[in-house]
Amino acid sequence: MGATLWIVWAIIGVIGGYMAGKLLHTAHSVVLDVCVGVCGALLGGWLLVVFFGNNENMQVFSLVTSAVACAILLWVLSLILPGKPDDDDD
Template identity: 60%
Template sequence: MGASLWIVWAVIGIIGGFMVGRLVPGVRSVFLSVCVGIAGAVLGGWLFVLLCGVSERMESLSLAVSAVVCAIFLWAFSCITGKDNTGEC
């Protein structure tokens, strides 16, 4: 597992966080959504590789897992930090 895989996970998080920060009306800060996206993507990809092993196929699957975990983190972030604070997601 090389450094390039970590960079790709981070880029997935940056893209996801930026899209949520700009497109979801309840999110207050693009910077925070990008940080949450990076954390979710890197954590998801790293845990997947840690649990399933390192091979070319598993590294490719880790990119999809990274995107899914990033989306879950960002969904939770948007629910927690919504502008209306009604608690509804």
């Protein structure tokens, strides 16, 4: 497992964390969303490679898994931490 795969997982986590933070309108900071996204993506990608091996097909599937793990971890975080109040209902 090369460093390139870890970097790609981290990039997926950064993008996923930023996008999820914007879509969910969470009360916490973008930095926290990105950090949780990176952790989820790295964990998901790494676990897939550990359990199913490291070949070309699994590397591609690990990218998808890292994106899904990022989304799941951010969703769990949004359930734990309260969201922003709606300011649009004046």
